[in-house]
Amino acid sequence: MASLTRVIEKYINNLFSEVEEEQSVSLRRKELAEIFGCVPSQINYVLRSRFTPERGYLVESQRGGHGYIRILRICYDMPQDRINHIDELIGDTITDQEARRLLATLQEREMIDSRERILIEVALRHAEELGSSEFDVSPYRRSAISAELLKRMMRSLALA
Amino acid sequence: MASLTRVIEKYINNLFSEVEEEQSVSLRRKELAEIFGCVPSQINYVLRSRFTPERGYLVESQRGGHGYIRILRICYDMPQDRINHIDELIGDTITDQEARRLLATLQEREMIDSRERILIEVALRHAEELGSSEFDVSPYRRSAISAELLKRMMRSLALA
DNA sequence: ACGGTATTGGTCAGCATTAGTCAATAACGG
DNA sequence: CCGTTATTGACTAATGCTGACCAATACCGT
Numbered sequence: 325m326a327s328l329t330r331v332i333e334k335y336i337n338n339l340f341s342e343v344e345e346e347q348s349v350s351l352r353r354k355e356l357a358e359i360f361g362c363v364p365s366q367i368n369y370v371l372r373s374r375f376t377p378e379r380g381y382l383v384e385s386q387r388g389g390h391g392y393i394r395i396l397r398i399c400y401d402m403p404q405d406r407i408n409h410i411d412e413l414i415g416d417t418i419t420d421q422e423a424r425r426l427l428a429t430l431q432e433r434e435m436i437d438s439r440e441r442i443l444i445e446v447a448l449r450h451a452e453e454l455g456s457s458e459f460d461v462s463p464y465r466r467s468a469i470s471a472e473l474l475k476r477m478m479r480s481l482a483l484a
Numbered sequence: 485m486a487s488l489t490r491v492i493e494k495y496i497n498n499l500f501s502e503v504e505e506e507q508s509v510s511l512r513r514k515e516l517a518e519i520f521g522c523v524p525s526q527i528n529y530v531l532r533s534r535f536t537p538e539r540g541y542l543v544e545s546q547r548g549g550h551g552y553i554r555i556l557r558i559c560y561d562m563p564q565d566r567i568n569h570i571d572e573l574i575g576d577t578i579t580d581q582e583a584r585r586l587l588a589t590l591q592e593r594e595m596i597d598s599r600e601r602i603l604i605e606v607a608l609r610h611a612e613e614l615g616s617s618e619f620d621v622s623p624y625r626r627s628a629i630s631a632e633l634l635k636r637m638m639r640s641l642a643l644a
Numbered sequence: 645a646c647g648g649t650a651t652t653g654g655t656c657a658g659c660a661t662t663a664g665t666c667a668a669t670a671a672c673g674g
Numbered sequence: 675c676c677g678t679t680a681t682t683g684a685c686t687a688a689t690g691c692t693g694a695c696c697a698a699t700a701c702c703g704t
Contacts, residue, residue: 328690362691365656389650391653391700438556446640447633449537450607450632472610476606512663513664522682527663546688549662
């Protein structure tokens with residue numbers, strides 16, 4: 325019952341893990357589509373929805389004869405770079421939904437564990453609750469407060 | 485007597501206990517609603533009111549084709565009586581200083597690690613800051629808010 | 645060189661499918 | 675009787691997938 329998108333995502337992930345040290349893999353869109361019996365644009369959908377910068381990937385491609393698609397895994401050597409990346413992802417405001425998705429991704433990438441994740445979710449939820457029912461803060465302002473709190477928590481972890 | 489919400493809650497709990505060590509279960513909202521002969525949004529109510537981070541659960545979901553709802557249980561061996569004790573220690577209000585001292589003690593006793601402690605401290609400090617400089621909350625009230633936040637975070641780590 | 649053609653990937657709009665939100669209303673419990 | 679909790683349904687939002695159409699590049703014949 326797994327969706328085609330997830331199957332293809334997994335297939336690509338396997339390509340990464342096959343070559344231990346490799347930080348990039350190359351594909352041919354049409355070939356891949358034939359393997360999975362779908363239209364080529366399905367591959368674009370997988371890339372657009374799964375191999376995003378938010379999830380730590382970059383995608384390069386070239387059309388025409390000898391065209392290709394190359395997926396690169398983002399890798400930060402310096403902790404500071406990673407903090408900056410997360411800071412940018414969060415931005416000045418963040419919705420509840422975006423925050424939860426980010427935390428799921430961070431846990432997948434093992435940058436936080438489940439206990440840390442739940443602590444962060446409780447803190448965010450508490451802030452939201454207080455802001456909406458107690459102090460009647462505007463939704464925009466609440467999302468700014470959430471972003472600030474989330475960034476502080478992530479920064480503190482990165483330095484720990 | 486046996487409200488539908490409680491019945492569904494129990495049903496989901498059984499899914500967890502079926503597989504002793506299972507830490508997550510997957511659902512389809514529509515299916516579940518059909519099983520219990522209710523509208524799908526009833527499921528959301530059950531999740532919102534029963535499977536919260538404060539109670540040690542995280543809920544992930546996805547809409548659209550092949551959508552799902554996944555409930556994760558964060559299960560730990562901190563005894564319930566100990567968490568009750570912590571609840572009492574915190575009480576209805578807590579000062580910044582008392583909180584810090586408590587966290588240090590908890591870390592010494594290895595009930596939380598240094599990263600978890602930092603997360604909690606950052607969340608408390610953020611709440612304090614917001615309360616004092618932004619919303620002009622009275623010191624007493626701030627200490628009550630801190631106590632509530634601290635208790636929620638500690639409970640989320642302890643409840644199965 | 646030039647230009648046509650084959651080859652390769654990109655975009656977008658639309659349909660089907662699934663879950664979320666919200667506010668009104670009902671039911672419950674003290 | 676009142677406040678809290680539970681339930682419903684209409685409306686909204688997100689996701690997966692396809693197919694028609696667009697864009698870029700290499701190769702080959704002249």
